[in-house]
Amino acid sequence: MAERLTEAAIAEWLAGLNGWSAEGTTAITKTFRLKDHVAAVGLVMQVAVAAEVMNHHPEVAWVYNRVTFRLSTHDAGGVTELDLALAKRIEELAGGQG
Numbered sequence: 668m669a670e671r672l673t674e675a676a677i678a679e680w681l682a683g684l685n686g687w688s689a690e691g692t693t694a695i696t697k698t699f700r701l702k703d704h705v706a707a708v709g710l711v712m713q714v715a716v717a718a719e720v721m722n723h724h725p726e727v728a729w730v731y732n733r734v735t736f737r738l739s740t741h742d743a744g745g746v747t748e749l750d751l752a753l754a755k756r757i758e759e760l761a762g763g764q765g
């Protein structure tokens with residue numbers, strides 16, 4: 668089972684990701700502002716499929732063209748490498764949008 672990461676380890680990982688923030692060691696979050704509502708829905712759907720493939724699922728808040736992903740490993744009670752892997756996948760799917 669993935670182990671919870673320290674704040675330092677999370678900060679090191681986030682340095683390599685654009686625009687993600689840490690909530691202590693509990694979660695990492697990022698809000699994407701897409702060009703319109705449909706682009707936002709498209710990203711949410713792509714992430715949903717990727718999450719199923721990874722069996723690691725985000726919390727998603729979606730308002731019109733803005734989508735916030737909040738990643739945490741429920742089984743570990745905080746941020747693990749699974750969350751960072753999903754964040755990387757979300758960045759790939761967003762492809763520089765938002």
Ligand SMILES: C[C@H](O)[C@H](O)[C@H]1CNC2=NC(N)=NC(=O)C2=N1
Binds near residue numbers: 739741742743
């Ligand atoms: C049974 C299933 O494998 C587990 O519930 C998986 C599913 N997706 C998950 N997603 C996240 N974010 N954290 C988990 O601990 C987790 N566990």
